[in-house]
Amino acid sequence: MESLYDVVIIGAGPAGLSAGLYAARAKMSTLILERDKTGGQISGTEEVANYPGSIEDATGPSLVARMVEQCESFGAKRKKANVTAMELNGKIKKIHTDQGLIEAKSVILALGASPRKLGVPGENELTGKGVSYCATCDAEFFTDLEVIVFGGGDTALEEGMFITKFARKVTVVHRRDTFRAAKSIVEKAMKNPKMDFIYNSGPKEILGDGIVQGVVIENFETGETTTINANPDDGIMGIFVFIGYLPENELIKDVLKTDKQGYILTDENMLTDIPGVFAAGDIRSKSLRQVVTAVSDGAIAAVQAEKYVDATFEE
């Protein structure tokens, strides 16, 4: 496939889909590239209660499905492709993918972020064997079993409460003595009879031969370590990890300016340090990573990309 698009958007989460909607509506020829699944991280979320004006009882998937519909109604094209390399400096941007070369007059990077791992022994070997980063995917396996949740933000407590629909008991282990999560969420979690809390502590090691059977926790104040074992009658327990995110920045490392954490730096018009290259959503250095800020970034990036293409390619 070899064609020249006005704008190519890499990533099909809320930021990419919003950019696609605005770009296509502005009559730009628009292609959205998605790696393996549409929707990004929000697809894994059961309840989206804080997206203003959204459909009633919105879930991540229902919200994404509606965004895709809107995008396509304005003529944005979507394609499954894995981007392997990019040449962004020229007037025509070249995007190399496993489906061939794609050329664009402008590029919007909506690459997103992915869950941060604990980084302790046992974690990788036991992923999918009791260690999980996706409650909607895996919580039901732990029906009537015990689960440990690591984290202290909105996601950790909300997903922890979701897991109590299945699990017998959910223990949240948090590194600090207070939760970062919104007050209303903390209050709700505290009232949940199936939830228990351990503060000032973090993981040292996940134990188990083929399946998770225990976890070693360190108390940061006392330095003491404690092993929490699965109930012998259960023989297994769940570990869910919600300790923040890492930028999906492999493609742009050493190419674009980023902050210390590796998120792309842009101006308020979503422009990166390369003309014609914009960034939107969680991949951008910003203070709040939510659907509502992602779609806002996407809209701004698309409008600015249109201005850039008009000015740069005017005949």
Added chain:
Amino acid sequence: MLEFNKENFQEEVLDAKGLVLVDYWGEGCEPCRALMPTFDELATEYEGRVKFGKLNTTQDRRLALSQRVLGLPTIVLYKDGSRVGECIKDNASREGIVSLLEMNL
């Protein structure tokens, strides 16, 4: 596409000769749904060489646990009834599944 469940798993997978690839999925699992078209395509590409089938873990949780499947999506390859390899989560992609199959064909 074959559907495996607790009634037919023994016969169709554990007692089967040759290669059987099982897609463990769940009703609440979005990444599983996203993977399904790829799994269907591969089933066509490998027709006659590998038996493909899906297993709904929401319906058959105990069966999944007995196979030590506790995270989705998980794709497990069985050869003459023994487990020879698997692709879990991020590895459950076209690339991951093809390399698992090619190693065992």
